[in-house]
Amino acid sequence: MRYASAILVVGAIISSLGLLRAQTPAGESRSVWDGVYTEEQAKRGEPMYQKECALCHGATLTGGESAPPLTGGAFMANWNGLTMGDLFDRVRKTMPLSNPGRLTRQQDADILAFLLSANKFPAGNAELYRQSEMLREIRFESTKPAAKK
């Protein structure tokens, strides 16, 4: 019985995922090149970055002996092909180092908006989400798509 219900649950999840996928039109898929944060939000995030992150990751985001860079090749390669949700969850789970999760979701989102801005991804009209599941719909792509040049 137990197994049967487990199979049913798994089956339901799989079919609902399939349904979700089917309902998402291809055109609505977004990436960090689509203006997923606002300038105002990045401005809020910058002093927060400098206060909470820069000691280890560097004032210019180039990293240090104890922390990886948040700009340039290594950063882009680490996250390329993943989503802003992956990056956001990583920050939520582990940063700031001494007391992870001390910052609010909004503060984390503002800091990420600043990171996108400093990395010259374009700003847009809506703020970067603070919900992981919504952020997972935004692809992190290090290369600017050809059509958007």
Next chain:
Amino acid sequence: MREKKPKCLHVSMFLIAAGLLLWPVAASSQVHPKDTEWPSYAADLAGTRYRPLDQINASNFSDLEIAWRIKTDNFGDRPEYKLEGTPLMVNGVLYATAGSRRAVIALDPATGELLWIHGEHEGKRGGAAPRQLSGRGLAYWSDGKEERILYVTPGFRLICLNAKNGIRVPGFGNNGEVDLKLNDDQEILPDLITGEIGIQSAPVVAKDTVIIGAAFREGMTPKSMRNNKGYVRGFDVRTGKRLWIFHTIPKKGEFGYDTWEKDSAEYTGNTGVWTQITVDEQLGLVYLPVESPTSDYYGGHRPGNNLFGESLVCVDLKTGERKWHFQLVHHPLWDMDISSAPILADITVDGKSVKAVAQPTKQGFLYVSDRVTGKPIWPIPEKPVEVGTVPGEWYSPTQPIPSKPPAYSRNGVSVDDLIDFTPALREQAKEIVSKYHLGPVFTPPSASILEGPLGTLTMGTASGGTNWPGGSYDPETHIVYVYACNSCIEPIGLVPAPKEVSDLKYVAGTAGRTVEILHGPGENAGADSPKPPKRSAGGGYTRLDVDGLPLVKPPYGTITAINLDKGEFAWQIAHGETEDVVRNSEVLKGMSIPRTGQETYNIGTLVTKTLVVAGEGHVTTTADHPRGSMLRAYDKATGKEVGAVFMPAPQTGSPMTYMVNGKQYIVVAVSGGPYSGEYIAYTLPTAGE
């Protein structure tokens, strides 16, 4: 504030299978039994990262399979994404530091089964530590009867464990611990809990002496010119008693004090030894690679050459007394430190045997000296260098520049170094760098000005070049193998520090941006900035790439083989798959681009009888493999790649190898991005599988 005594995790310390600990090591008939083990961080005290094993070789490397793996998520109260350890394997047990608690784990080296675990709960003291997470490893000691494991906690306490069960050794220090914030010839300020000092490297044990250095927070924008000092100490491995101390910043009356003008030795701090220490047990000499003084990029408060900042110092193993020193960088201004283990090499130069020490560096020079006298093997003349214009700074007019071997990675930035896949890309890159001051090695930092220069564009400085993983050495062929980032660009600009931010005149920063006090993890809010100029978000930041493509041309990361008998390169190769951003670039479509290597600085190498082994530091997705990184093997004679095996994440800790029950294993730490720390052991498939 009184220090709360850290809690020892007796509850989480458990012996899983004591009986398994005494398995005999089945040595291969071809190799010396000791060659099957990896008893210290760099394989031996000479810093070689070399084992003459050859079961895994060019003919079968690509057949490697995962023998076992262990995630480190549960060795701490949160997962760790920067696992930098290299395990030890000795007397049939594998030991490693792991997880955000820097726990010590003992594993069965054939199966990965957990034998015991030890963790220390340090509360606020651990949380305030300047160097957190699992660190780089630990040390093993035995007198033939007793076996001990030594490591330093994030909160800077030296812990001595019984290697058989992970329980503290009661007769060592205070019930198995020595508080390293005490008995340091200085008062660690402001208090024992938050006082800034720690270490992440592995301790070294030589002839019953444990040697421990010190590390601090990143020194780019410190709050003060004053800081704790990073002295080096030797302790008795049996009792924990301090045997000696070496003052990396000399005290009044000691040699070198006069290299700190205006009594600046009194208050300047840092100048620790945060990386691996090397020992010649036979000669009874210890080689200390000393880092930068406070602060990394501005030295106006410490006029003079600043001994022993960025010096290789040789001290006596028994007394800590200085035998000789060689300052690689006078009056350090580039955060070059000395970032990795000195390598001991018995070489033959012009027909004469020489006991040498070779020091890889962030600046891409391999400094080679006689390790008894400190005299350079090939001349290292003082050469005039640019004198900067930052107000209040003191400049050394010359720096020592090795005549041999040549620099093995870029250590300056010129227009010739810029990306040149197409003329248009070169032009874009020129436009970006036009805002910066460029120059060769030792071009000094610039005061940042909005109209330009925003700073000095450097390579071979904070990141390197060769950073903490260091190099490897083959004692049979006298060849050093060393990885280096060849594209890690560091803009160094200085801005006046508002008084509420720092008591230094200048700190690292960029014109047009607010200078913020840089808070350590867990510190509370600080001062507001002085009226910032109006700017848009991200203003003042220059993305130092060209539409995602690296600003400089390939190779982005290299492995170089350097013949120490001759002071010449045997070979140099690009290490690492071509970056996705290059392979998938629309602009570069149709172009044939040889493997570029990768822009990363924390790759360590392993040398075996026939191979040089190193993993990649970046993730790629190619037709040959899904999103991940490769562990690669090169023919050590030619640099030709002979095999590769998939890893789910980049290499973040240097690989090691050992043999047990007749099988050779390679263990490597992987992590990064969204992938939490994991040790993975590779071995060959058993016949018939």
